[in-house]
Amino acid sequence: MNFKKLLLIPILSAALCQQALAERVQIDKVVATVNEGVVLQSEVDQIVNRVKEQAKQQGTELPSDKVLSIQATDRLVDQVLILQLANRMGLEISDAHLDQTLANIAKEQGGTIADLRRSIEASGESYQAYREELRKEITMNQVKRGAVDRRVYISPQEVDNLNKILAEQSGQSEEYDIGHILIKVDSKANPEEIAEARERAEKVIEFLNEGREFKRIAIASSGGANALDGGQLGWMGINEMPTLFAEAIKGKKKDEIVGPLRSGAGFHIVKVQDVRGREVVETVEVRSRHILLKPSIILSEEKARDMLAGFVKDLREGKADFAELAKEHSEDPGSALKGGEYDWTDPSTYVPAFRDTLMGLEKDQISEPFRSTFGWHIVQLLDKRVADKTEQAKLNRAHQLLFRRKFKEESFKWMREMREQAHIQVIESQ
Template sequence: MKTHNLKKLFKATTLAFVIAAAMPVFAQPSDQVIAIVGDSAILESDLEQGVAEAIYQLNAQNKQIPDEQILRSQILNQLVLQHSQLEQVKRYGIKVDENALNDAVLKIAAQSGSNSLSAFQQKLDTVAPGTYAVLRERVATDMQIQRLRQQQVMSRIKISDQDVENYLKSPEGQAVTGGQVHVLHFRVSGDATPAELKKAALTVKAALNESNDFDAISKKYSTGNIKVEAADMGFRPLSNIPPELAARVTPLNPGQTSELIQVQDGTHILKLLERKSNDQKALVPQFQARHILIKTSEVVTPENAKQMIESIYNRINAGDDFATLAATYSNDPGSARDGGSLGWVSPGMMVPEFDETMQKIPVGQVSQPFETQFGWHILQVTDTRQQDMTKEYQQRMARQALGERQFDSELDGWLRELRANTYVEIKDPSLDPKAKAKK
């Protein structure tokens, strides 16, 4: 009997959240423990709930429902993995920010037709009291697990500088970082039979392998019922080429011709002539800044720190040297020795309050005292520039793409290790693979 990959079926989606939250709860007065996972328990009602949700979603997708015992075993395995991860969530103390949780639930609300959390709560609780609370708890749990996975799996991914360099040289890397391609594009269509059209397309492809004269090829192989259209697309970013065609260009080397591409409007053939890097540069504003920091401590209260920074601010306005005051009073040892200099700073490098002040203040002017999590500051921007960060940007894009490519395989490995290292006791022998293996 055909089975389904329930791991994919139960990936967190908006629809799944809403359906799951609206499903009835199967708790019974004498709810039995069906499995022990670490310090937590999976109840019979948890399994029944999961099975009901799986059947609901499989029916909604017109997919075949597996044998009951196979389905129960797969759902239990998913619950064991979930509880194993939640054990780690508790171990690492992973919390969900209330504002982030509200934003996540609000997105689900908007996609289901509600424009506020209160309206969404009323809508769900009308179905069954407490449904909104169930959904909110599920969203929070999913966010905790996702954060755990990011922390644990990303630390397993190793990407070397050579990996980045090789990726950027590859067709895929050039596509991701905005590389441009020079392509000849042919389309074969007409009223001929499919066999005749295919034969004509293969003939065009063979001619294209030998010549770049697209106009001559087009005229030579066009007939009364077969139309061969050709164009030199010139240099253009891969992102500006239709996805189904760009995917065929990406693996080609200069001089190579694609396989026949069957699309609704005909058979397409592409020949890659040249590649080049995108000329567009990633220019980032940078600020040459210096600051003075007065930290709070057991002996320096926030009010005392504020008074001290205001006194220094007044002295600078009265003509005292900024660098000398920074070297004398600043509690940031890294910059104090250099007269408070932070060098060239890009947006996003500093905490938000510092970043906002740095970007607003005119060059040469000393800011009003302001507070961050580190204490009280004054800062001065001495110069600005537009820095070409194209290379750094491309390297960051490459690392992100390589990381995403490795994430799923590393996640599978981490989940297997987590499952193997977690204490699991399945009470029902019919659902325990180890018990079955002994028979």
């Protein structure tokens, strides 16, 4: 037997293993250190490849691979810093929270979680990897939102100023279909004659408010040039109207009666017969009440869900009172003392899981237990109405525009501060 050959076998095997290990290390080398964390080449490559694939599908021209790698590394450094902060905060996204988010994503795409999984795997990606990437994304969004939100301050004056600017811009496209009645007053009229004309004008307004036909009253009562046309002035913008009309009519709604407006010619009565070029926002508002349980070390996800399921059973059987259960058990400090009740609210302000569950209920119906980002809930729809929120929508839009701008500015500052306080080393490739 050749003992030399036998001795060489383990030596060669060890050498080959070391070579393979070295190749793996080389393939997945560290490209940056971030405090106690690292950024790996494979993570950089994954982002670069994804960007290239998207660019290929969209026909977009990209810079060099080196530039893409630098940008990908930069993004990953930020990601590591935020996840390290989340770890120090003890922030964890539970599987139940993740599953609820996945269900919402699938629902928005018109399918189920199973459909979403098939779609992801059909594209060549790992569903498990997708789940964990989503968990990271949710974590980072929560950390970022919590840190940056409190740095953003928007004064009521800022909102009011921007709203006026936006109103002037949109007002230029608004047009009004105007009906006009003039109760004439002679230029030499005495006070009694003026008072009599005002009285007639107010009587005309009274008739119109009772629903009398505008054109008929205009033909019978108006001393204006368009009296025989039923007082019809037609469509006109604010800038086309007499100043007296424009100031009184701007912002008025369809079918509103304006007047009497005094001028040298007499008393004017104007009806806004229609409006076009204006965004009218009508919103469904809901009154509801809910009970919230927050899972913890003491209260597990399953126990919270089962407790609420028990509440639902007792409520439906008439063995319990919703308000009393909310006061005793709900962990929502804003509503618990009110028996879990929320006043009239636009449901779009709620988190998706709460909003979608609530909007799927009939009046007085109680939901099954469901999970949101805050914990486990049951909710009851008390009432529903349609409200005109045009003015509030304008203010909200102005606030959102200001918030987005300031949030971006503060996010950049916050991230820069995070980097300045961290120990970051990018390892240049040889």
